[in-house]
Amino acid sequence: MAKLEASDAVVFGISIDSPAANNAFAEKIGVTFPLLSDMTRKVLKQYGILKMYNVQKEEYDWAQRTTFVVDKRGVIQSVEEEASAINPNNAVAVCTKLPKK
Amino acid sequence: MRQTRFRILIVAAVLAGSMVAGAIRAQEDVKVNHTSLKVGDMAPDFTLLDNHWKQIHLSDYRGKKNVVLAFYVLAFTEG
Numbered sequence: 001m002a003k004l005e006a007s008d009a010v011v012f013g014i015s016i017d018s019p020a021a022n023n024a025f026a027e028k029i030g031v032t033f034p035l036l037s038d039m040t041r042k043v044l045k046q047y048g049i050l051k052m053y054n055v056q057k058e059e060y061d062w063a064q065r066t067t068f069v070v071d072k073r074g075v076i077q078s079v080e081e082e083a084s085a086i087n088p089n090n091a092v093a094v095c096t097k098l099p100k101k
Numbered sequence: 102m103r104q105t106r107f108r109i110l111i112v113a114a115v116l117a118g119s120m121v122a123g124a125i126r127a128q129e130d131v132k133v134n135h136t137s138l139k140v141g142d143m144a145p146d147f148t149l150l151d152n153h154w155k156q157i158h159l160s161d162y163r164g165k166k167n168v169v170l171a172f173y174v175l176a177f178t179e180g
Contacts, residue, residue: 009167012157014149017176023152025176034151035176046145048137049172066136068170070144074163077140091169098167 001032004088007095009069012036014043016062038063049081069094144170 004011011033017025022035044050044063051064067085069078078094138144146160162168 004169007167009169010162011169011171012151014170014172015175019150019152019154021176026152028177034153034155034157036149036151036157038147038149043145043147043149044172046147047170047172053174062174063172064136065174066172068138068144068172070159070162070168070170072162072164072167074143074146074160076138076142076144077167079136079138079140081136085171088169088171091171095167095169 003092004095007092007098008072009095009098014038014063016041016044067091069098071098144168 001011013022013031013033013035015022015035016038017035018039019037022037026035038044041050041061044061047066047068049064049066050061053060053062065082065085067078067080067088067090068076069091071077077098078091080090084090144159146158148156148158151157159168
Protein backbone atom coordinates (compact mmCIF):
# COMPACT_ATOMS: atom_id res chain seq x y z
CA MET A 1 0.00 0.00 0.00
CA ALA A 2 2.76 2.44 0.89
CA LYS A 3 4.39 1.75 -2.47
CA LEU A 4 1.11 2.43 -4.25
CA GLU A 5 0.58 5.69 -2.38
CA ALA A 6 4.13 6.71 -3.21
CA SER A 7 3.38 6.09 -6.89
CA ASP A 8 0.43 8.49 -6.69
CA ALA A 9 -2.20 5.75 -6.88
CA VAL A 10 -5.43 5.12 -5.02
CA VAL A 11 -6.92 1.66 -4.56
CA PHE A 12 -10.57 0.64 -4.65
CA GLY A 13 -11.87 -2.83 -3.88
CA ILE A 14 -15.14 -3.59 -5.70
CA SER A 15 -17.70 -6.37 -5.16
CA ILE A 16 -21.45 -6.97 -5.16
CA ASP A 17 -21.64 -6.73 -1.36
CA SER A 18 -23.65 -3.99 0.36
CA PRO A 19 -21.84 -0.98 1.88
CA ALA A 20 -22.66 -2.37 5.35
CA ALA A 21 -21.14 -5.78 4.57
CA ASN A 22 -18.12 -4.14 2.98
CA ASN A 23 -17.62 -1.94 6.02
CA ALA A 24 -17.71 -4.91 8.36
CA PHE A 25 -15.28 -6.72 6.03
CA ALA A 26 -12.99 -3.67 5.91
CA GLU A 27 -12.88 -3.52 9.71
CA LYS A 28 -12.26 -7.25 10.01
CA ILE A 29 -9.30 -7.37 7.62
CA GLY A 30 -8.11 -3.85 8.39
CA VAL A 31 -8.01 -2.41 4.86
CA THR A 32 -7.30 1.29 4.59
CA PHE A 33 -8.72 1.79 1.10
CA PRO A 34 -12.44 2.13 0.22
CA LEU A 35 -14.51 -0.93 -0.70
CA LEU A 36 -17.14 -0.11 -3.32
CA SER A 37 -20.56 -1.77 -3.70
CA ASP A 38 -21.75 -2.78 -7.14
CA MET A 39 -25.01 -4.27 -5.93
CA THR A 40 -26.74 -3.87 -9.30
CA ARG A 41 -23.74 -5.44 -11.10
CA LYS A 42 -23.76 -2.49 -13.49
CA VAL A 43 -20.02 -1.90 -13.30
CA LEU A 44 -19.23 -5.61 -13.44
CA LYS A 45 -21.19 -5.75 -16.70
CA GLN A 46 -19.48 -2.59 -18.02
CA TYR A 47 -16.10 -4.13 -17.29
CA GLY A 48 -17.23 -7.52 -18.62
CA ILE A 49 -16.23 -9.51 -15.56
CA LEU A 50 -19.47 -11.08 -14.32
CA LYS A 51 -18.79 -14.75 -13.73
CA MET A 52 -21.17 -17.62 -12.99
CA TYR A 53 -20.47 -19.53 -9.79
CA ASN A 54 -22.21 -22.81 -9.05
CA VAL A 55 -23.09 -23.17 -5.37
CA GLN A 56 -25.13 -26.21 -4.32
CA LYS A 57 -26.42 -26.60 -7.89
CA GLU A 58 -27.64 -22.99 -8.13
CA GLU A 59 -25.89 -20.44 -10.33
CA TYR A 60 -24.86 -17.03 -9.04
CA ASP A 61 -23.30 -14.19 -11.00
CA TRP A 62 -20.57 -12.48 -9.03
CA ALA A 63 -17.36 -10.72 -9.97
CA GLN A 64 -14.48 -12.56 -11.49
CA ARG A 65 -11.41 -11.59 -9.51
CA THR A 66 -9.75 -8.99 -11.70
CA THR A 67 -7.39 -6.08 -11.12
CA PHE A 68 -7.26 -3.09 -13.45
CA VAL A 69 -4.70 -0.30 -13.28
CA VAL A 70 -6.09 2.97 -14.68
CA ASP A 71 -3.72 5.88 -15.27
CA LYS A 72 -4.43 9.56 -14.75
CA ARG A 73 -5.76 9.94 -18.30
CA GLY A 74 -8.34 7.23 -17.57
CA VAL A 75 -6.52 4.70 -19.76
CA ILE A 76 -6.21 1.07 -18.67
CA GLN A 77 -2.55 0.17 -18.15
CA SER A 78 -2.89 -3.36 -16.81
CA VAL A 79 -5.50 -6.13 -16.63
CA GLU A 80 -4.94 -9.16 -14.42
CA GLU A 81 -7.48 -11.95 -14.08
CA GLU A 82 -8.07 -14.82 -11.68
CA ALA A 83 -5.11 -16.12 -9.69
CA SER A 84 -2.59 -13.56 -10.92
CA ALA A 85 -4.87 -10.78 -9.67
CA ILE A 86 -4.39 -11.95 -6.07
CA ASN A 87 -0.76 -10.86 -5.94
CA PRO A 88 -0.61 -7.05 -6.02
CA ASN A 89 3.06 -6.87 -7.02
CA ASN A 90 2.36 -6.41 -10.71
CA ALA A 91 -0.17 -3.61 -10.11
CA VAL A 92 2.38 -1.93 -7.86
CA ALA A 93 5.09 -2.30 -10.52
CA VAL A 94 2.80 -0.84 -13.20
CA CYS A 95 1.89 2.15 -11.01
CA THR A 96 5.50 2.79 -10.08
CA LYS A 97 6.45 2.98 -13.75
CA LEU A 98 3.68 5.42 -14.68
CA PRO A 99 4.67 9.07 -15.11
CA LYS A 100 4.21 11.10 -11.96
CA LYS A 101 2.32 13.90 -13.71
CA MET B 102 -57.78 -23.09 -45.64
CA ARG B 103 -57.62 -19.72 -44.05
CA GLN B 104 -57.20 -21.43 -40.65
CA THR B 105 -54.26 -23.52 -41.91
CA ARG B 106 -52.52 -20.43 -43.25
CA PHE B 107 -53.10 -18.72 -39.91
CA ARG B 108 -51.58 -21.68 -38.07
CA ILE B 109 -48.51 -21.69 -40.30
CA LEU B 110 -48.14 -17.97 -39.66
CA ILE B 111 -48.23 -18.52 -35.90
CA VAL B 112 -45.69 -21.35 -36.06
CA ALA B 113 -43.40 -19.18 -38.20
CA ALA B 114 -43.75 -16.26 -35.79
CA VAL B 115 -42.96 -18.42 -32.76
CA LEU B 116 -39.93 -19.92 -34.52
CA ALA B 117 -38.60 -16.50 -35.53
CA GLY B 118 -39.16 -15.23 -32.01
CA SER B 119 -37.26 -18.07 -30.37
CA MET B 120 -34.38 -17.66 -32.84
CA VAL B 121 -34.09 -13.96 -31.99
CA ALA B 122 -34.25 -14.76 -28.27
CA GLY B 123 -31.54 -17.39 -28.71
CA ALA B 124 -29.30 -14.94 -30.57
CA ILE B 125 -29.75 -12.31 -27.85
CA ARG B 126 -28.95 -14.86 -25.17
CA ALA B 127 -25.81 -15.97 -27.01
CA GLN B 128 -24.67 -12.35 -27.24
CA GLU B 129 -25.23 -11.84 -23.51
CA ASP B 130 -23.15 -14.93 -22.75
CA VAL B 131 -20.25 -13.49 -24.71
CA LYS B 132 -20.55 -10.16 -22.91
CA VAL B 133 -20.69 -11.87 -19.54
CA ASN B 134 -17.90 -14.38 -19.92
CA HIS B 135 -15.06 -12.39 -21.47
CA THR B 136 -13.26 -9.33 -20.26
CA SER B 137 -13.66 -7.03 -23.22
CA LEU B 138 -11.32 -4.35 -21.90
CA LYS B 139 -7.67 -4.31 -22.90
CA VAL B 140 -4.61 -2.27 -22.06
CA GLY B 141 -4.96 1.05 -23.89
CA ASP B 142 -8.77 1.19 -23.61
CA MET B 143 -10.49 3.96 -21.67
CA ALA B 144 -11.77 2.68 -18.32
CA PRO B 145 -15.58 3.03 -18.25
CA ASP B 146 -16.63 5.67 -15.73
CA PHE B 147 -18.76 4.63 -12.78
CA THR B 148 -20.37 5.93 -9.59
CA LEU B 149 -20.52 3.52 -6.66
CA LEU B 150 -21.10 3.74 -2.91
CA ASP B 151 -18.12 3.05 -0.70
CA ASN B 152 -18.27 1.32 2.69
CA HIS B 153 -19.23 4.64 4.34
CA TRP B 154 -22.11 5.24 1.88
CA LYS B 155 -20.12 7.95 0.11
CA GLN B 156 -20.39 8.19 -3.69
CA ILE B 157 -17.15 7.52 -5.53
CA HIS B 158 -16.87 8.68 -9.14
CA LEU B 159 -14.00 7.22 -11.13
CA SER B 160 -13.91 10.42 -13.21
CA ASP B 161 -13.00 12.47 -10.10
CA TYR B 162 -9.51 10.93 -10.25
CA ARG B 163 -8.90 11.87 -13.90
CA GLY B 164 -5.78 14.02 -14.12
CA LYS B 165 -5.08 13.52 -10.40
CA LYS B 166 -4.38 9.93 -9.40
CA ASN B 167 -3.65 6.55 -10.88
CA VAL B 168 -6.38 4.13 -9.80
CA VAL B 169 -6.12 0.44 -8.99
CA LEU B 170 -9.49 -1.31 -9.29
CA ALA B 171 -9.40 -4.62 -7.45
CA PHE B 172 -12.60 -6.57 -8.13
CA TYR B 173 -13.15 -9.35 -5.59
CA VAL B 174 -15.74 -12.11 -5.53
CA LEU B 175 -17.39 -11.64 -2.12
CA ALA B 176 -16.62 -10.07 1.24
CA PHE B 177 -15.70 -12.47 4.07
CA THR B 178 -14.38 -15.10 1.68
CA GLU B 179 -10.92 -16.02 0.55
CA GLY B 180 -12.09 -15.60 -3.05
